[in-house]
Amino acid sequence: MDKQRDFVLRTIEERGVKFVRLWFTDVVGTLKSVAIAPAEVEGAFTEGLGFDGSAIEGLTRTFESDLLAHPDPTTFQILPWRGEIDPTARMFCDISTPDGEPAVADPRNVLRRTLEKAADRGFTFYTHPEIEFYLLKSSQFGEGGPVPVDSAGYFDNVPGGTAHDFRRRSVRMLEDLGISVEFSHHEGGPGQNEIDLRYADALTTADNIMTFRAVIKEVAIEQGVYATFMPKPLTGQPGSGMHTHLSLFEGDTNAFYEPGSEYQLSKVARHFIAGLLHHAPEITAVTNQFVNSYKRLWGGDEAPSYVCWGHNNRSALVRVPLYKPGKGQSARVEYRAIDSASNPYLAFSLLLAAGLKGIEEEYPLPPEAEDDVWALSDGERRALGFNPLPASLEQAVQSMEESELVAETLGEQVFSYVLANKRREFQEYRAQVTPYELRTNLEIL
Template identity: 80%
Template sequence: MSKQRDFVLRTIEERGVKFVRLWFSDVSGTLKSVALAPAEVEGAFSEGIGFDGSAIEGLTRAYESDLLAVPDPSTFQLLPWRSQTAPTARMFCDIRTPNGEPAVADPRNVLKRTLARAAEQGFTFYTHPEIEFYLLKSKSFGPEGPAPVDRAGYFDNVPGGTAHDFRRESVNMLEELGISVEFSHHEAGPGQNEIDLRYADALTTADNIMTFRTVVKEVAISQGVHATFMPKPLAGQPGSGMHTHVSLLEGDTNAFYDAGARYQISQTGRRFIAGLLRHAPEITAVTNQYINSYKRLWGGDEAPSFVSWGHNNRSALVRVPMYKPGKGDAARVEYRGMDSAVNPYLGFSVLLAAGLKGIQEEYELPPEAENNVWALSDGERHAMGFDPLPTSLDHALAVMERSELVAETLGEQVFAYFIRDKRREVSEYRSQVTPYELSSMLDTV
């Protein structure tokens, strides 16, 4: 038995753990959980826990429904919000078939496959997400829409305010779970907050994001408010993005760093950016997977709507942040299109695949955006080659459907399910009669 397994079993006994939750994700990024008695954990390590995969969205087909959840002992952590009652721990799982093969539709396995392709080229993929979300007084809402917990703005200090106490408790809880936080602050929208996680390898970060969402929801419940990662919950206010800083390491060396290059970004880094740009439209359905996502992308308030890159330019889709002279480990690029409702396993997979494609095919980086992209006219953007991202989920799916890169990255089963499920969402949305239509037309037409 491995040292990690020994540590888990010993900790369960020493800390009097009553339940161990096994966590995994469906294709949309919804967290799934099954509670295990401590006596069953050792057997779960060696044999897994069987379940009906066909009952989980997109995980498998009815005629091959038996799957196994096999806990990853390296992800073991005690859950702070259960420490006072019945001590409870959690572990993320890899999903396997009865013969022990990785399940092709397991989102965590999709990311592992993509990371393995990067490793074959000598790269390790690191990510650092800036996660935005809203705090609302309640999940119910009236004619004016949801009510935020405050009317504060960007970086505002609100002594005694709900958001201030909320962030403090959330950060403390994340640290207890071994998840390091870099920053936390009030964002631009009323009730909007941001918590930034420290750099980690992409698989660890994806697991951390899944845990982060659970922590935020638990803390909100404990404080009598509602937290949402909906991309655009309030009309006329900023949406919630998940700007993600990425870099590739070759061993201990940052592959994006070149001390003598412009902005200290190496040729490898420039080709990675070129890959993100060229494939951005076809990966957008994955990084922005909901109808509501496109109200953020095209609703103004600094969301990146056009395919462009720039140095320290926050209107660009891909930003090269201000570098720290001589500090090679700080070289990175920031993808600003992804929203907080993304499935992080799939989102990171397509970002990495697009960047690697740029490196492999030696894509040329187009000219940078030196001005505010939003302030340009359509004609100016067209002349500069700043093409628009898809304007709706339906549009994004049509682009994705033609993408060999996304199909290869997600795998046939996830790719087909994702498109089918999202087309159903589009169809259901089209059938709705919205309050806007009623208020603007009912009396006048």
């Protein structure tokens, strides 16, 4: 760590960095930032930077408001969108109490705790997200709703289109920040794009997702458009998910791979999938944390609505992807419910905890879904045991509040805050009189 700190201090001096932003997130997953002068960085490393935690969503209670932000030198990067005018860098922070204990409500610490539990069992947890978002002409909209920047579709090549330049600039910026990008392309909705990050350990991936959102927003401002990670911004168009590939490694060996077994899935992988399925309804209030998230989950367009798994079945909640022969190290499972607006630290914590519980308790894996789940009737789905995911944020909160797994994984403070925050959101939503109601009811009633 001392070498990393020395590297940071030396780079700040050599590159003429004028400001260093310290980043962390609140419980909802909103990025927080405080800028310090280069002269203050060494002190921040040794003592932390004090701030009022009670002013941050869900981070602490008023009577214990003093917190310290400790920059993680391994996350130091110069922000490319700042250019050469007043060069600016950033580091992610771990949050502690004044007596040096990790802050229980720091989302990064919640994930660290869960990763440590996995490490105690000999596992390292890797994730690989496919992040979807919409590009709109503006954040302002009239009666017709938001206006996308184009009318293109899946994998479309749009000569001279905004999305090409946008993706090229975004990918270059991400690479400059040390974030490897695997694919980028136009998605199914007008103005919808997807950029897939290369797999990494879950903590690094969560940091990368937070950086990704900041980059996408900055590039959008630069190009005169507006980027949104809202799960379902356009009626009648696909929502924006964050399909995430998950794998466990034991040392250098993929714990999900077993040659000769069905789909070459090991017992560990099968129990892990069973854990995801068993606990999926309980964790949905975190993987899909907004009222709008359920417009995506229940709006069709390949969003999973039912708890089931399948081999290369895109209608299933958990998909076992095909991979090339001889690529056993690529064995993985894909969780398809999570959306681009989730807090990645909390979402990854719960996905890992659910999978580990399946391994620990040796949950049996139910039969796979071989058919298009959306094409089945309700009766057929019931007969096959494909139960629905929560249909609303209210249902998701009810499922979460009864969950020992979620309470234990998040910790009492985060668990209580998320429940209170989401109940309030749903109550505010329920109290609204929507344009739909006015349009369909006002004149005829």
